[in-house]
Amino acid sequence: MLYLLLYPLHTEFAALNVFRYLSFRLIYAAITAFLIAFVLAPSVIRRLQAIKVGQHIREDGPSSHLSKEGTPTMGGILILFAVILATVLWADITNPYVWLALGATLGYGMIGFADDYRKFTGSKSKGLTAGQKIVAQGLLALAIGLFFYYLPGYSTKLNVPFFKNFTPDLGLFYIPFAVLVIVGSSNAVNLTDGLDGLAVGPVMIAALAYTIVAYVVGNKIMSDYLLIPHIDGAGELAVFTAAIFGASLGFLWFNTYPATVFMGDVGSLPLGAALGTVAVVSKHELLLLLVGGVFVIEAISVIFQVASFKSRGKRIFLMAPIHHHFEMKGWEEPKVVVRLWIIAILLALLSLSTLKLR
Numbered sequence: 366m367l368y369l370l371l372y373p374l375h376t377e378f379a380a381l382n383v384f385r386y387l388s389f390r391l392i393y394a395a396i397t398a399f400l401i402a403f404v405l406a407p408s409v410i411r412r413l414q415a416i417k418v419g420q421h422i423r424e425d426g427p428s429s430h431l432s433k434e435g436t437p438t439m440g441g442i443l444i445l446f447a448v449i450l451a452t453v454l455w456a457d458i459t460n461p462y463v464w465l466a467l468g469a470t471l472g473y474g475m476i477g478f479a480d481d482y483r484k485f486t487g488s489k490s491k492g493l494t495a496g497q498k499i500v501a502q503g504l505l506a507l508a509i510g511l512f513f514y515y516l517p518g519y520s521t522k523l524n525v526p527f528f529k530n531f532t533p534d535l536g537l538f539y540i541p542f543a544v545l546v547i548v549g550s551s552n553a554v555n556l557t558d559g560l561d562g563l564a565v566g567p568v569m570i571a572a573l574a575y576t577i578v579a580y581v582v583g584n585k586i587m588s589d590y591l592l593i594p595h596i597d598g599a600g601e602l603a604v605f606t607a608a609i610f611g612a613s614l615g616f617l618w619f620n621t622y623p624a625t626v627f628m629g630d631v632g633s634l635p636l637g638a639a640l641g642t643v644a645v646v647s648k649h650e651l652l653l654l655l656v657g658g659v660f661v662i663e664a665i666s667v668i669f670q671v672a673s674f675k676s677r678g679k680r681i682f683l684m685a686p687i688h689h690h691f692e693m694k695g696w697e698e699p700k701v702v703v704r705l706w707i708i709a710i711l712l713a714l715l716s717l718s719t720l721k722l723r
């Protein structure tokens with residue numbers, strides 16, 4: 366919005382010319398989102414405590430978690446507020462991709478809010494059933510997939526990392542593919558959010574990686590040079606992902622071990638969906654498997670554990686998702702978290718290298 370309000374005044378005040386630069390706006394979107402999250406978190410945490418939105422800890426989990434009983438959750442509301450406000454302030458709000466990303470984030474945030482609200486306010490209710498959640502997620506992702514499919518000029522070709530000449534056209538199958546990407550990343554982040562800072566760290570890293578991807582994809586000269594598909598207008602999504610980076614950084618200040626607040630489904634579901642949506646818009650969907658590799662590892666560990674237990678009656682891991690396996694092996698919680706952050710950073714670097722290695 367500031368772009369639309371202030372840039373036109375640059376003829377009067379030359380300094381305002383800086384608002385035309387995407388790099389300037391994405392940096393200040395990150396800083397703004399950080400400050401909103403950082404400054405408001407203490408009062409939001411107090412408010413969540415006052416209305417007793419405290420996390421119930423399952424007895425069947427690692428014993429080290431029992432001391433977390435009552436930790437305020439649903440802190441994701443603050444992350445969403447910071448992301449949306451910073452994006453509206455610093456992005457070009459006439460850009461349809463920006464509104465699509467914000468819509469996806471808000472929609473998944475409402476699903477998470479409904480789940481958390483029923484969990485934490487109902488009399489020990491379990492929140493939304495898995496079926497209700499997956500149907501709501503699927504319908505929202507389907508709406509996004511259809512939007513892209515019918516968006517004039519949008520390509521349904523699949524961009525495969527490392528192979529610049531192999532771009533299979535999925536045609537109508539692009540819609541279920543986009544649904545899979547968005548719903549999959551939403552639930553993978555949700556599963557990962559099981560230790561202090563474990564989800565928000567890799568979300569921050571993935572958001573930073575996709576800030577670079579969106580910036581490059583939206584820049585004709587850079588995308589032509591790198592032989593990647595140029596998508597006019599996709600660059601504005603870099604403001605959105607930079608806001609996610611900043612808001613996550615602010616939230617991490619309070620969610621790091623020992624956490625004084627959890628994000629709740631109202632945070633994990635939209636953050637995953639936001640990354641999935643940006644991956645689809647920027648035509649770097651498969652890259653999300655690498656950038657969000659920690660989320661993929663966490664989700665696969667659950668799939669393998671459940672499949673093994675159902676088929677053989679035996680577990681592969683001491684406990685799934687895999688972060689609990691390391692806890693059960695005696696790793697302290699912060700050690701598990703930081704080591705998975707290190708893996709997330711390495712995977713993000715590797716994924717960015719694929720922009721050049723084609």
Ligand code: 57M
Pocket residue numbers: 420421422423425426427430433438439555556557558559560561562563620624626627628629630633667670671674680683684685686689
């Ligand atoms: C999402 N939620 C955390 C918090 C957070 C199929 C099965 C793998 C499902 C999975 C499950 O229930 N996943 C739900 C993970 C929960 O965190 C809350 O949920 C929000 C995210 N959606 O924001 O509000 C717990 O995680 C801990 N936590 C922290 N710090 C944080 O910053 O310590 C969360 C955020 C919190 C807190 O203890 O209560 C969660 O773990 O439930 N189930 C599991 O993950 C369970 N695994 C399991 O049952 N494994 C089985 C089979 C089914 C694979 C097996 O290995 O045999 C584990 N989780 C729990 N207990 N709570 C183990 C048992």
